[in-house]
Each structure stands twice: as structure tokens, then as C-alpha cells.
Amino acid sequence: MRIGELAARAGTTTRTLRYYESRGLLSARRAVNGYRTYDEEDLKLLRQIRTLQDFGFDLEETRPFVECLRAGHPEGDSCPASLVVYRRKLAELDELIEQLTSVRAQVGAQLARAEAAVPGGPEPKCELGGHA
Amino acid sequence: MRIGELAARAGTTTRTLRYYESRGLLSARRAVNGYRTYDEEDLKLLRQIRTLQDFGFDLEETRPFVECLRAGHPEGDSCPASLVVYRRKLAELDELIEQLTSVRAQVGAQLARAEAAVPGGPEPKCELGGHA
């Protein structure tokens, strides 16, 4: 299959495929007229890359998975190097989620404080002081 | 004070201050020799910007806070426009944290599956089948 079809089947663009090739992630045979030619195995590689990209992996981080598949393994994560990336990414995600949760709490606290200070904003639902 | 001192007191660089000025966030008086001149109020503005930046706010999102302070309010979030940004940012953070948590779970599951398939990796601590 040619680049347009591969891109369509993977839900991406030809530009993206050429970019991956320039990064050494996806190689292509060439037809006599110079057109890139791909097979089902390339589609598998490409889908592996896209899945990891959707997870937020850097392109470089997908390389071990691609090389693993190229080496003939059934899955991109059938190799130790891929597992290392998984573990590192998990640690990064945990760190990031923790930071964002902390920021969320701080921003939430700021909002609550500011709303309390601005009359007419929060529309207080309970009257804390005084009965009249 | 001049730009170098302001930058140092806010823990940033002169380049950053000039960038903020180019974005219209931080204005400066000029000394007769052309040097930028700042006062304590500018430091307050700058610290407001830096705090929000550290929280992950875009520069544009800090603008309402800066304008609020410039308008004479005691805090950058003493104005409704700032509260709107707070609320939007909270929603964005919630959305992002949710997405990252989902990705974390999926990556974790992939890792577990891959480790189970690669012998010698996870070093199983319990023997699930057989008693001997």
C-alpha cells in the first residue's frame, strides 16, 4: 500500500508518516517510480506509535517499542527496554498528577478566599452571623 | 529600581521582564538615560504574574489579575474577571487530571500485562497455582 492509504488506515496524515521516517521510526520500501510502499507490518508499527503518542509519550519514547516489533516480537512491549519506558512514564505521570492536584487545591483555595472577599459574587447560601 | 534588581528580587531574568513589557503586562517608567525604572508596586505585579505562571497559567490568563492590581485593588483576584479565569482553570485542571489518571491506569495495565508475559522480569512473589 502507498503512503496515503497507510495514513488513512491509521487515522493520521502523510506528513506525519514522512516525519516519522525522517526520525528513523518508520522505514519504507520504494516502488520503481519512487513511491513509498508499506505492508501490514508497517501498519502495526504505526499503530503502536500512535497509541503511545495518544498516551502522551514523546516520539523518542516510542522507539524501543518500534524496535521491539521490528525484532520480530509479537508486541511492542515484549522487550525490557519498552518496560523501562513504561515504568518511567508511570513515574512521570504520578509526579505530574501530584503536582496538578496540588495546584488545583491551591487555585481552589484562592478562588474560595477571593469569592468570600468579593460581595455579591458567591451569593452566600447561609447567614453565618446575626439572625435578622 | 532598575530592571536587573527587579528581576533578581522576583527570581527571574531581565529578558523575561522585557518580554512581559512587550506583551503589555508590565510597563516601566524611564530614567533620563533611557533605563527602565520600577517601584514596589511593579514588584507586586510581577510576583502576581510569576505565581500564576508557576501554577501553569498562560501569560494571557494573568492579564486580568494584573489589570485588577493596576486598577488599585488590593489583590489581583479582587475582580470578577480574575475569578472567571480561576474557575476556568479549575475546570481545565480537573479535565487534565482526569485524562492523566485514565492514561496512568491504561499504561499501568499495559505494564502489568507485559510483565506477566515476559518471564524473569517481575519476579513473582506468590505462587498462584500448585502447592509444592
Add this chain to the structure above:
DNA sequence: TCTTGCCTTGACGTCCGCGTCAAGGCTTAC
């Protein structure tokens, strides 16, 4: 006077994953 250390503006570089345009070649349908 000369050096040192501030300051000025202007402009290009960085990172990343592509988007988009230019200029042209191949193949097939009409």
C-alpha cells in the same frame, strides 16, 4: 582614562510534532 558592569534595542534560536505551501512527476480516466 580605562575597565567593569550595568543598561539599550534588535533579532535569531529553542523545543516538538507536525501543517502548509511550492513546484514538479506519475498514472489513470475521459
Add this chain to the structure above:
DNA sequence: GTAAGCCTTGACGCGGACGTCAAGGCAAGA
């Protein structure tokens, strides 16, 4: 023949928040 729809390489653009370099002016101390 020619138009349409593929494909090729090359190269600039983008977004965001600056970093970094260039070339030069200003002020103060030895």
C-alpha cells in the same frame, strides 16, 4: 491531450515563553 488525484522533496510556519548573541550606550571606581 488533458485533467484529476495520487505521489516526490524542500522549506518555511506555528505556538509559548523565553535564551542567547550582537553591537553599542551609560555610570562609577581605580
